[in-house]
Amino acid sequence: MNDILDELHWRGLVAESTDEAALRSALASGTLTYYVGFDPTAESLHHGNLVQLVTARRFQLAGHRPLILVGGSTGLVGDPNPDRERQLHPPEVVAGWVEKIKTQVSRFVSFDGPNAATVVNNLDWTAPVTAIEWLRDIGKFFRVNKMIQKEAVKARLESEIGIGYTEFSYQILQAFDYLELHRRYDCVLQFGGSDQWGNITAGVELIRRSDGDVVHAMATPLLTRADGKKFGKSEGGLTVWLSPALMSPYAFYQFWFNTLDADVAHYLRVFSFRSREELEELEKATVERPQAREAQRLLAEELTTLVHGADETAKVVAASAALFGRGTLAEIDPATLDAALRETPHASLPSLASYVDLFAATELVASKSAARRTIDEGGAYVNNERVTDPDATPTSDDLLHGKWLVLRRGRRNVAGISLE
Structure with a gap:
C-alpha cells in the first residue's frame, strides 16, 4: 500500500482525524473499506463536492475499497444550514436526483478489480x-447536549427562526449510515468536508456505543482562494456544476483555466493526479513564466477530462484554440461552438449587418467609429479572416453552422454574433 496519509498531507487535504496514528496503522495493514456521502440537493453535484470525489479516487488508487453513498434519505431531510431553513423537495424529485448523481460519482472510481467501488443509497436501510x-x-x-454543540445547529438555535426537529435529526441519520455500512461492508473509515465533522464523529461514537467497535474518521479542509474568499464563489455566486446540462464543458474548462496564479498551485495539489515532482515543476513555471499559464492549462484539462471525458476535453481545447486564431472554426461541432461563444460578449441579431455594425453590436469596440478605426488598422477578424472593408456585409455562407459569426479584435478579444 502507498502511504496515502502522507500524500494527503502534502496536498493539504487533511484538516481533522480522530486518531491519525491508528488510522495510519489501519491503512497500512491491508485493504480498508471507506465511505464518503453526497446528498442530492439538486440534479447535479458541484465544485464543492470535487474535493471529496478526487479524495475517494486517491484512496482507491492507494489500494482501498470505496463505498460512495448517495443520500436518498438524508436528501429528503437536509443538513441544517446555519442561516436558513432547508427547502424540502418532493420524494419523487429527490429520487430522480439520486439517479443522476449516481452516474456522476461513478466517473471518479473504478468498479473493477479486488477493491471495486460500490454505490449505495441510504434510503435502502432507513426506509x-x-x-x-x-x-x-x-x-x-445520542445526547441532546452534544447534538446542540454542532456549529450549524448552535447558530440556528441562537437565531429567530430556530431549528425544526427534522433538520436537528440529520446528524442521527448520517451516523446511522456509518453504523449500517460498518455492519454490512466492514467499513471503518468515513471522510468528508470539515463542515461535516460533527456529523462524521457522531457516526464514530454511535458505532463505539452500539457495537463496541473502533472506527476512523477524517475531514478535508474547505477550500478558499488566496484572498480568503470561499472557493468557486464570484461576486455573482457562481456555481461550477458538474452536469453538462447546467454548465457546458467549455465553461467548466474556462473556469479552471482562469484560475489566478496565486491559487493554481494549491488547486493542482488538491485536484491533480500528477506526481509531486511534476506539480513542483509547474509551481516553478508559474513563478518564472506566468504568461504561459502552463499550470492553469493542465488543471483545466485534467479536471475537464475527469468530469466530462477525454473526447469532450479535446473538443473544448480545439474550440479554445480556434476562437483565438489557432485552429479551424468550421471543425468545431455546433454544441461546443455555441457554448464557447456564450461565454464571450455576444449579440443576437435579426439579420446580418455591416462589419462596423457587427463589431459595435458586440461591444468589442466602444462605438461604430472605433470599429471602423480597428478595421482600417487591420485588427478586426471575422471567422479568423481579416476584415478589410468596414462597410461590407457577410453573407449567409459565412455563418458557422448556419448561425454564428466569430468576431475578434486583435489577438485576445473575442465575441459572437448569432442570427435570431
Missing part, C-alpha cells in the same frame, strides 16, 4: 425502520 425502532434502537445513543 424499512419504523419510528419506534428508530427512537429505541438508535436515538437512545
Whole structure:
C-alpha cells in the first residue's frame, strides 16, 4: 500500500482525524473499506463536492475499497444550514436526483478489480425502520447536549427562526449510515468536508456505543482562494456544476483555466493526479513564466477530462484554440461552438449587418467609429479572416453552422454574433 496519509498531507487535504496514528496503522495493514456521502440537493453535484470525489479516487488508487453513498434519505431531510431553513423537495424529485448523481460519482472510481467501488443509497436501510425502532434502537445513543454543540445547529438555535426537529435529526441519520455500512461492508473509515465533522464523529461514537467497535474518521479542509474568499464563489455566486446540462464543458474548462496564479498551485495539489515532482515543476513555471499559464492549462484539462471525458476535453481545447486564431472554426461541432461563444460578449441579431455594425453590436469596440478605426488598422477578424472593408456585409455562407459569426479584435478579444 502507498502511504496515502502522507500524500494527503502534502496536498493539504487533511484538516481533522480522530486518531491519525491508528488510522495510519489501519491503512497500512491491508485493504480498508471507506465511505464518503453526497446528498442530492439538486440534479447535479458541484465544485464543492470535487474535493471529496478526487479524495475517494486517491484512496482507491492507494489500494482501498470505496463505498460512495448517495443520500436518498438524508436528501429528503437536509443538513441544517446555519442561516436558513432547508427547502424540502418532493420524494419523487429527490429520487430522480439520486439517479443522476449516481452516474456522476461513478466517473471518479473504478468498479473493477479486488477493491471495486460500490454505490449505495441510504434510503435502502432507513426506509424499512419504523419510528419506534428508530427512537429505541438508535436515538437512545445520542445526547441532546452534544447534538446542540454542532456549529450549524448552535447558530440556528441562537437565531429567530430556530431549528425544526427534522433538520436537528440529520446528524442521527448520517451516523446511522456509518453504523449500517460498518455492519454490512466492514467499513471503518468515513471522510468528508470539515463542515461535516460533527456529523462524521457522531457516526464514530454511535458505532463505539452500539457495537463496541473502533472506527476512523477524517475531514478535508474547505477550500478558499488566496484572498480568503470561499472557493468557486464570484461576486455573482457562481456555481461550477458538474452536469453538462447546467454548465457546458467549455465553461467548466474556462473556469479552471482562469484560475489566478496565486491559487493554481494549491488547486493542482488538491485536484491533480500528477506526481509531486511534476506539480513542483509547474509551481516553478508559474513563478518564472506566468504568461504561459502552463499550470492553469493542465488543471483545466485534467479536471475537464475527469468530469466530462477525454473526447469532450479535446473538443473544448480545439474550440479554445480556434476562437483565438489557432485552429479551424468550421471543425468545431455546433454544441461546443455555441457554448464557447456564450461565454464571450455576444449579440443576437435579426439579420446580418455591416462589419462596423457587427463589431459595435458586440461591444468589442466602444462605438461604430472605433470599429471602423480597428478595421482600417487591420485588427478586426471575422471567422479568423481579416476584415478589410468596414462597410461590407457577410453573407449567409459565412455563418458557422448556419448561425454564428466569430468576431475578434486583435489577438485576445473575442465575441459572437448569432442570427435570431
